[in-house]
Amino acid sequence: MNTLPATGCLGIDVGGTKTHGVLLDGQGRRLRESVRPTRPGPEGVIATIVEVVSDCVGREAEDLDPLMVGVGIPGQVDHRRGIVRTAVNLGISELDLGAQLSSAFGTRVRVDNDVKAAALGAAHFLGEGDGDLAYINFGTGVSAAAIVRGRLCRGEGNIAGEIGHFPVDPHAERCQCGQRGCIEVLAGGGRIAARLADLGPDLTLLNLARSADAGNLRAIAEADRVSTGIALAVQLMVIAHGSALVALGGGVVHVAPGLVARAKRLLDARAAHSPFLASLHLSERVTIVPVEYPVAVYGAALAGLDDSHAPESVLVG
Numbered sequence: 001m002n003t004l005p006a007t008g009c010l011g012i013d014v015g016g017t018k019t020h021g022v023l024l025d026g027q028g029r030r031l032r033e034s035v036r037p038t039r040p041g042p043e044g045v046i047a048t049i050v051e052v053v054s055d056c057v058g059r060e061a062e063d064l065d066p067l068m069v070g071v072g073i074p075g076q077v078d079h080r081r082g083i084v085r086t087a088v089n090l091g092i093s094e095l096d097l098g099a100q101l102s103s104a105f106g107t108r109v110r111v112d113n114d115v116k117a118a119a120l121g122a123a124h125f126l127g128e129g130d131g132d133l134a135y136i137n138f139g140t141g142v143s144a145a146a147i148v149r150g151r152l153c154r155g156e157g158n159i160a161g162e163i164g165h166f167p168v169d170p171h172a173e174r175c176q177c178g179q180r181g182c183i184e185v186l187a188g189g190g191r192i193a194a195r196l197a198d199l200g201p202d203l204t205l206l207n208l209a210r211s212a213d214a215g216n217l218r219a220i221a222e223a224d225r226v227s228t229g230i231a232l233a234v235q236l237m238v239i240a241h242g243s244a245l246v247a248l249g250g251g252v253v254h255v256a257p258g259l260v261a262r263a264k265r266l267l268d269a270r271a272a273h274s275p276f277l278a279s280l281h282l283s284e285r286v287t288i289v290p291v292e293y294p295v296a297v298y299g300a301a302l303a304g305l306d307d308s309h310a311p312e313s314v315l316v317g
């Protein structure tokens, strides 16, 4: 796992609504921080990043060498070339972000998918940097990243971890990806919000688990749907990667941790009928990343140090 350079590093997490930057010293302490609204489109995103970096370094963001800069951003990211594709929420179809920022800042800028970066951040905070950890983000959509023996599992085209589009329920609604019953249909925040809106004003994500525990039948049906999605995502990551720890983050689990508790009970109930599942102790591997851990922006800083970005690297991690 990467250790922080003595010169410090700068992490930028670009989200659909806000862009968060943090300047860390060599011990990982936060020196300066900035949050600004993300402006859409390629030029808007670059301008926002430049402003946030200027805030963090306290001057014009140029000639930052030898500061290491890492950027986490949604979408398909060619991390070796720093190219971002199909970041739909940001209005980007293709952008050579790494090259443009490297030129603007006069230093090396590494770009990674935001959830892969967040996995590095989660491993850092949970002390699993050299181990086997999966991070699953339940935000508007669902995606994941695995760290295997201290290295990110990337796969061809950096695609590994897009488990939100793994179909698990042939009877559920169709997904925006074209398949039916993807994990994201069950447990993605966007789909949950749409279903809750149809169920009426009394049920919200905040009270869903509590209402289900109190016996509200509509709440039980929806909470079970979401919890099934969470549980199967956990099972998928553990079976695929052998992750010792499965860290969960994102708005859905932070607003509604009771749904994670329900997912853990579901995993235990499934294990009661399967010696194989029982042997995996799935529910014991699950933890929610504390909301006060800024995993995304710390991870972006760590992604700036990740040597699997180097073009000559042949490591799969």
Ligand SMILES: [Zn+2]
Pocket (backbone or CB within 6 Å): 164, 165, 166, 175, 176, 177, 178, 179, 182, 184
């Ligand atoms: Zn899908």
